[in-house]
Amino acid sequence: MSNLRTFLPRAQDYAQSRRNWRADLLAGVTVGIVALPLxxxxxxxxxxxxxxxxxxxxxxxxxxxxxxxxxxxxxxxxxxxxxxxxxxxxxxxxxxxxxxxxxxxxxxxxxxxxxxxxxxxxxxxxxxxxxxxxxxxxxxxxxxxxxxxxxxxxxxxxxxxxxxxxxxxxxxxxxxxxxxxxxxxxxxxxxxxxxxxxxxxxxxxxxxxxxxxxxxxxxxxxxxxxxxxxxxxxxxxxxxxxxxxxxxxxxxxxxxxxxxxxxxxxxxxxxxxxxxxxxxxxxxxxxxxxxxxxxxxxxxxxxxxxxxxxxxxxxxxxxxxxxxxxxxxxxxxxxxxxxxxxxxxxxxxxxxxxxxxxxxxxxxxxxxxxxxxxxxxxxxxxxxxxxxxxxxxxxxxxxxxxAFFALRALVKSSGVHRESIPGEAQPGDERIAVFRMQGALFFGASDRILDSVTHVSGVSVVIIRMSELQFLDATGARVLVDIVDQLERQGITALIKGVQPGHIDLVRRVGVLGKLRHENHLFDNLDAAVAHARSHIVREASA
Known part of the structure; x- marks a missing residue:
């Protein structure tokens, strides 16, 4: 009943009537004349x-x-x-x-x-x-x-x-x-x-x-x-x-x-x-x-x-x-x-x-x-x-x-790009690939992004940057699971950096974190992720 009351007439509907009645009367007559032929x-x-x-x-x-x-x-x-x-x-x-x-x-x-x-x-x-x-x-x-x-x-x-x-x-x-x-x-x-x-x-x-x-x-x-x-x-x-x-x-x-x-x-x-x-x-x-x-x-x-x-x-x-x-x-x-x-x-x-x-x-x-x-x-x-x-x-x-055109534009604006490691290059950096995701990772762009990341060759560590990813749905999170899983099965260590606060629960529920080789392969900043990747390369070289 309280909800129904919000739909019923109330005194405040006519709060201005006393001081505006002349204008309301004239407007009503004018509209009535206009409305008659219509x-x-x-x-x-x-x-x-x-x-x-x-x-x-x-x-x-x-x-x-x-x-x-x-x-x-x-x-x-x-x-x-x-x-x-x-x-x-x-x-x-x-x-x-x-x-x-x-x-x-x-x-x-x-x-x-x-x-x-x-x-x-x-x-x-x-x-x-x-x-x-x-x-x-x-x-x-x-x-x-x-x-x-x-x-x-x-x-x-x-x-x-x-x-x-x-x-x-x-x-x-x-x-x-x-x-x-x-x-x-x-x-x-x-x-x-x-x-x-x-x-x-x-x-x-x-x-x-x-x-x-x-x-x-x-x-x-x-x-x-x-x-x-x-x-x-x-x-x-x-x-x-x-x-x-x-x-x-x-x-x-x-x-x-x-x-x-x-x-x-x-x-x-x-x-x-x-x-x-x-x-x-x-x-x-x-x-x-x-x-x-x-x-x-x-x-x-x-x-x-x-x-x-x-x-x-x-x-x-x-x-x-x-x-x-x-x-x-x-x-x-x-x-x-x-x-x-x-x-x-x-x-x-x-x-x-x-x-x-x-x-x-x-x-x-x-x-x-x-x-x-x-x-x-x-x-x-x-x-x-x-x-x-x-x-x-x-x-x-x-x-x-x-919706179709908007989806197409979203797909075009979404993607993944390989970029260089910031700062001075060090020996072994060629074995590290950094991929920056941007826009949206969702059902419309998932296959293209999956192919771009998993078809990398000649590397031992892949860092996936997600700080510029604005939208992530369940399909996109599942693609992350597949990316990490395929990289790890190829012997490539996957590191994830910069998951948005609004995406972390979805990433966790879908199982992305469970696919990482270690739970400490999730990072908040790029420098820490790069340092960890280089340590992997050093251990691999000394093995």
Whole structure:
């Protein structure tokens, strides 16, 4: 129970609310306005409808704000989640999203309780940026059908295939209206902020296009009827769902929710004096948010970096800002569903296309490409796999590829080198070989090091210097056993010098010391080891 208390809301979450309430209120209203078109667009794009997107922004946004681990994180439906959910809807139907969200929510809650929040730090930067680029491309491609007037084209789980089919099947008249709406929305979103700062360009763009569509009676597909209130929460009907088939999508959703939320919260914590964030509590809160959203008929949610950044730039300091954002969207549900239902789908596509373009990490992309070949390969591969195959597979493959390149670099930097005995040479020194190990002695470099040391000839004593050996694993320690054993069987005395304090227990447990001819063949400094080796040569010469 004491562990569970660390995940529950506390008074200090709102310590700054009294003196920052005006800024939090303004920030919450601003984020709510920004979030409205995105919530509607992400709901439509995922295939579950604008209603589900709006519900998610309200319910998940509120729950994550109260239970999450960040004071400034704003949560709701996101583009990355749309990319995962669209194939689920295409294969199993919209009702499956509720079940997937519920299962994924419990998985994310469990991840928080198991304190897995720090795991995101193991995801390399090129993988994160490649993943982001891939998501941006998919979001853009998902909007192509609506942008050319063919929003019902959903013959494949691939956004690229659907985009191509929609273009091929497009009616020229429909293309003119839909593409014109998209271009107008994009132009307003890009140009208007240069002149108007207070109102988000996306809101103005949608209002302008909607009004024009109504006045001109444009033949554009609309959002359609939206509920004028939130329905009561309820458990989904599991009898009509193949739960076994839902496990894999739920794991993918849970992994994405965890990764995106933790990355967003981590970035937010560096964007000013916003306090630290608790990654485990963030997972707990995001899991509860997805559960709550599913019970109300919404989508799985994650932390949204764009809305979080707007919150911070607008002066939000406490969780009250994200709570106000949810309240603003709730007000839309009860007061403005009529006008919202008339918004053309092409207008939402325009908003998401601009959003996707802004998601592309241009600076990071060029920095990675100019850094190292391995990082560039990982970045490009992650992006391609994200677009062409699967998001979670892309992250896993990216991490594995990073580990491979890191392992290869470690192998290259590790080795053993024969060096001269320091100081003035003495008779018999040619019978002494000094080998200096450096870098790491582990499974990836063990055979090469074993061959280098044991194939020495014309010597009677070998000194193995280990003071520059930074890493040693069990395989490496076992190689030391084999090196000493093979040298001694060749009649060559093995001396070991400079075992790191952190390696001595492993060396002893694996049996390296037991293979030495005498226990005094282990030395702390090179001069003593050389003196002992020379004494061996003297005794050998006099024998």
């Amino acid at each position: 919530a509607l667009a992400f709901g439509v794009s995922s295939g579950v409808g604008a209603e589900a997107g709006l519900i998610t922004a309200v319910v998940a946004g509120f729950i994550a704000a109260v239970f999450g681990g960040s004071n400034v994180q704003v949560s709701g439906p996101t583009g990355a989640m749309v990319v995962v959910l669209a194939p689920v809807v295409a294969v199993y139907g919209p009702s499956a999203v509720v079940v997937v969200g519920l299962i994924a929510g419990f998985i994310v809650v469990a991840m928080g309780l198991l304190k897995l929040g720090r795991a995101v730090s193991f995801i390399p930067w090129p993988v994160i940026e490649g993943f982001t680029l891939g998501i941006a491309v998919i979001i853009f491609l998902q909007q192509v059908p609506a942008a050319v007037g063919s929003p019902d084209i959903k013959e494949s789980t691939s956004a690229l295939v659907n985009g191509y089919l929609s273009v091929v099947a497009a009616n020229p008249a429909a293309v003119a209206w839909s593409a014109g709406s998209v271009i107008l929305v994009a132009a307003i979103m890009v140009l208007l902020p240069k002149f108007v700062k207070l109102i988000p360009g996306s809101i103005i763009a949608i209002v302008v296009v909607t009004v024009l569509a109504e006045v001109l009676a444009a033949p554009l597909a609309r959002i359609g009827v939206l509920p004028s209130s939130l329905k009561a929460p309820s458990w989904p009907d599991f009898s009509s769902i193949n739960l076994g088939a839902m496990i894999a999508p739920a794991i993918a959703v849970a992994a994405l929710a965890a990764i995106e939320s933790l990355l967003s919260a981590r970035v937010a914590s560096t964007m000013g004096d916003n306090g630290t964030f608790d990654p485990d509590r963030e997972l707990f809160g995001q899991g509860l948010a997805s559960i709550g959203s599913a019970l109300f008929g919404g989508m799985p949610a994650t932390g949204a970096i764009a809305r979080t950044a707007v919150n911070i730039r607008s002066g939000g300091k406490t969780r009250m800002a994200a709570i106000v954002h949810a309240a603003v969207l709730l007000g839309v549900v009860y007061l403005a569903t009529g006008p919202v239902s008339r918004i053309p789908l092409a207008a939402l596509s325009g908003v998401l296309m601009v959003t996707a373009a802004r998601m592309i990490p241009w600076r990071a992309m060029f920095s990675i490409i100019k850094s190292t070949k391995s990082d560039a390969v990982i970045f490009v591969a992650t992006a391609i796999i994200t677009v062409g195959f699967d998001l979670i597979e892309a992250v896993i493959i990216g991490i594995v590829a990073t």
